[in-house]
Amino acid sequence: MDPAQAAQISEEVAEKLLLYRRDTSGWKICREGNGVSVSWRPSVEFPGNLYRGEGIVSGSLEKVWNCVKPEAGGLREKWDENVKSFEIIENLTDTLCVSRTSTPSAAMKIISPRDFVDLVLIKKYEDGTISTNATNVEHPSCPPRPGYVRGFNHPCGCFFEPLPGEPDKTRVITFFHTDLSGYLPQTVVDSFFPRSMAGFYANLQKAVKTFHD
Template identity: 65%
Template sequence: MEFQERANTVADNLFSYSKDQSGWKVCKKSNDVVVCWRPSTEFPGNVYKGEGVINACPEKVWECLKPEPNGIRVKWDSNVKKFELIEQVTEDIAVCRTVTPSAAMGIISPRDFVDVILVKQYEDGTITSNATHVEHPSCSPQAGYVRGLNHPCGCFCAPIPGEPGKTQVYAFFQTDLGGLLPRSVVDSFFPSSMTEFYNNLKKVVKSLK
């Protein structure tokens, strides 16, 4: 029950993030994506929001984004090295472990994250992933990885009214990477990483038949 409650709370939080336009500051912008940030209310760091349009229907985009072991995302998302199912709580809620590679020219060492993830679909056709960190008895910290903490984060694949072949993708990252990383490294990593995330997503969706 605890996992379900946490997952549902995260979904509420992310839905409010997607509707609340106040306080966001643009930190990176390209033709494909706008990345904004504002101070997090969850931890002493920032919450980052990415916005971009992908030329495909939400279901097709979701196939590339959905969190599942051996799914498409592990193959294209450069920040996901491994994705493991720890416990299937309900049909739509699971506890998973994500392993990330080293980044920022090795300054950021490999991390792992244990999250409860809720997949939720809204009446307007928006498909979402909603995640936050949890502790699980069968997944204690492992040697070789710094245990990071994801605060409410996830992705939204929203249909665009009148444009059935396009999807508005919102991505929210709110991550405590752990370790003694300089703030400047963290603040530069996320905007660049999110821009790459959208670029790679666009390429893989285009490659699907």
């Protein structure tokens, strides 16, 4: 993949994520509990929804980030029930890569296993915030494979933000923006994402304790 073109695409994705982060209008809350709020609004990228999650995770930003950072052999596939495997297909720079994520079946196997090929950029901001910024790409090393439906992530990612005066807590804001593809009832998709995102926060909190206490 052309590194210059990939860098331009990924920076555009990062700008979109910042807009999602700052734009407070049009979001409808669909799930709240245990300190986590999940909301949604219609996507402008595909005929589906953009979901936003927000919650505070007990643990320093370094510890939380260590559990989620996109790396081969990282912790994510050990604790995230929606990640069966994660692999780096191509490293373009120190902060930009092409990855493939495989997910298990879900929703009582109504949703069959998926795989996603993404361009992923890691950004660090002056206030200490770290973000992941991703969108789907095609890569010659990753043709569709048997047993998996190829899904597509539209501009999505996470922000990991330090809390002033609280070094042992981290605000985590997630944007899920996924076309699962295949022939799925919309009601299944609409119920899956809010539940899955709430589970992400609960499992991330457990992972921080498990791997860093």
